[in-house]
Amino acid sequence: MFELDLRSRKPIYEQLVEKLKQLIINDVLKQDEKLPSVRMLAQQLSINPNTIQKAYRELETQGYIYSVKGKGSFVNHMVITENTEELKRIKEELRKKLAEAFFIGITLEELEELIEEVKQQIARGEQDDSNK
Amino acid sequence: MFELDLRSRKPIYEQLVEKLKQLIINDVLKQDEKLPSVRMLAQQLSINPNTIQKAYRELETQGYIYSVKGKGSFVNHMVITENTEELKRIKEELRKKLAEAFFIGITLEELEELIEEVKQQIARGEQDDSNK
């Protein structure tokens, strides 16, 4: 399920954060759905529980999930988050990636195409949501 | 000339590598042109020479420059990078960031604005640093 690169220069917990974000954004993990428990996931990935914790905590501060002692960790409603700070952060990251892309020679057509793809993907996710 | 962000989480040597790459790719530094000597640059930027060294070494292994003992470092004849592979990678990363941005609630207007900004920035030949 998760493919982690233990040799990568990118820390394991950051890889985890990214993967989980993707799952949430792509609506694989729905609102209020329970994430795998820290220990379970740790065992599954044969990784130290502390490392999982660190990832979950990061996701929590970024507003993607919330954790309840004794119960587990759950996907957050993004509506509630109203995440101005996070938006700023993401926009900055996006700005960099766009610069890279233009620099390496992406065309405006390719960019428009990409945006269209993503929009449709999100739209699909939102539809799935309606049955909640 | 170089604007390094000492506070950035991105290591200084990496910032240097990026800056120099961009200068090379933008043809500000021409083929076979001599790069500033390690000591000069170190003094100019008031940075440890070792850090410059590391950046130059990195650029060498990545094929952007070559060093001649006792003479200095020089810009390599760049192979027009087989950017298909690289482009694909960047596009994939861009797709993810776009999905994140939409998910967190970026508006199309904001996105257009961002793209416009980046286009102008590229036009001016600028670039950015700083990292998450």
Next chain:
Amino acid sequence: MFELDLRSRKPIYEQLVEKLKQLIINDVLKQDEKLPSVRMLAQQLSINPNTIQKAYRELETQGYIYSVKGKGSFVNHMVITENTEELKRIKEELRKKLAEAFFIGITLEELEELIEEVKQQIARGEQDDSNK
């Protein structure tokens, strides 16, 4: 009647303790009045009875209620709390939070607004939960 925030980082039993304390202090629950039974309340709030138990036990050790085997829990004759000590503590905490707020750039207008809000909320007899 009770609004518990299951997502809050503050444990449910603590939320319960606070709510009940306020009800007692506000004289909504009168002296010697019987509290709802553990099972009833548990069912009503769809919460584990153990959690209610823990809250009641806590209230008992804090002197707010007393329990009679086989009969239930009852509101204690409240000692008019020696609030001088408590007031001092709260004021100190408030001082710190105010300093933080000013430091981070709260304006006097925002502060006045906040105070006004809280005053009205108190007037309405409300209260809040959720914790950092």
Next chain:
Amino acid sequence: MFELDLRSRKPIYEQLVEKLKQLIINDVLKQDEKLPSVRMLAQQLSINPNTIQKAYRELETQGYIYSVKGKGSFVNHMVITENTEELKRIKEELRKKLAEAFFIGITLEELEELIEEVKQQIARGEQDDSNK
């Protein structure tokens, strides 16, 4: 210098975060001043370095300090932070403390007094800053 309560229910790292925030806010630690290194502080307080790290990291995400690998951790310029998200968080916390204070019976006079005290304290801090 630091008085930590190892028995407290409040985690050590949170106590550390609070103490350090206070030092920063009260201008005991000036802008760009170097904080004690993780290991040093750990030794001084006879606490595990990881715990200090956790505190420093929290302060970093809250925008109070910034850390540079190989150099150390430093007090941030608050101007740069423009911390809308943090302001929101602090305001919420302040709201709760105000509610507590009113509830326990603080008078408006006492509150005004408190605010005046804090304002003067901040004013003093800013004057000290002018020699920077």
Next chain:
DNA sequence: GTGGTCTAGACCACA
């Protein structure tokens, strides 16, 4: 020597 990541293992608080 600096911050940062990770592990193994223990213990606590909560439901």
Next chain:
DNA sequence: GTGGTCTAGACCACT
């Protein structure tokens, strides 16, 4: 069983 904190100790990346 769940999340959360803490320790001891190792190793890495950067300056």
